[in-house]
Amino acid sequence: MGAGKTTLGKRLAKILDLPFVDTDKMVTSDHGSIKNLFAMKGEAHFRDLESAALVRALNNQGVVATGGGIVLSQENRALLSQNATIFLDTNMEFVLRSLNVTKRPLLKDNPEMWEQIYQDRLELYKEVSVATVNTANTSVGAIMKNLESEVRKYV
Numbered sequence: 001m002g003a004g005k006t007t008l009g010k011r012l013a014k015i016l017d018l019p020f021v022d023t024d025k026m027v028t029s030d031h032g033s034i035k036n037l038f039a040m041k042g043e044a045h046f047r048d049l050e051s052a053a054l055v056r057a058l059n060n061q062g063v064v065a066t067g068g069g070i071v072l073s074q075e076n077r078a079l080l081s082q083n084a085t086i087f088l089d090t091n092m093e094f095v096l097r098s099l100n101v102t103k104r105p106l107l108k109d110n111p112e113m114w115e116q117i118y119q120d121r122l123e124l125y126k127e128v129s130v131a132t133v134n135t136a137n138t139s140v141g142a143i144m145k146n147l148e149s150e151v152r153k154y155v
Contacts, residue, residue: 003088004135004143009065011140012147016155019062023070026053034067051076058083068117071124080128084154086147087129090136130154 006022013020024034027049031037037046050066051073057064058079070076126132131150135143 003068003090005065005068005088008088008135008140008143008147009063011144012151013063015144015148016063016151018155019060020065021057021060021062022065023050023053023057024065024067026057047073054079068121071121071128077124077128084151085129086150087125087132088147089125089132089134 006025009022010020027037027046028034030053031049034046037049047069050070054064054066054070054076057066064083066080071080130153133143133146133150
């Protein structure tokens with residue numbers, strides 16, 4: 001959460017002249033806000049919608065930005081492992097400076113939960129990724145240079 005997946009993904013897609021899709025945006029355009037989905041139907045329902053969006057997004061053969069929790073599903077991890085998945089790593093201080101936590105159901109009541117969520121998912125992110133690019137306290141230009149370099153190994 002808050003590592004810059006959407007922003008950086010859009011830029012990368014433009015550089016590579018590929019389509020860009022964001023699984024969270026797919027879910028929200030079809031089903032409404034994530035905050036409301038969590039409140040009305042629960043996290044499990046949202047995760048099912050997120051998984052379906054991932055399958056559709058990967059069929060686009062472009063740059064895909066996913067929600068941070070996409071790795072919680074074994075099926076999603078299998079799909080991500082079959083693609084050139086890049087883990088955008090960051091840290092809590094960087095994220096909490098820039099993220100609007102009121103729009104994040106898992107953080108709205110306790111922003112410091114970000115660190116626990118990160119630690120709980122870290123090995124899963126590493127499991128599915130071919131590379132890691134750090135986004136904390138790094139210029140967008142430097143991040144994009146690293147990201148493009150990693151992706152070009154697989155495109």
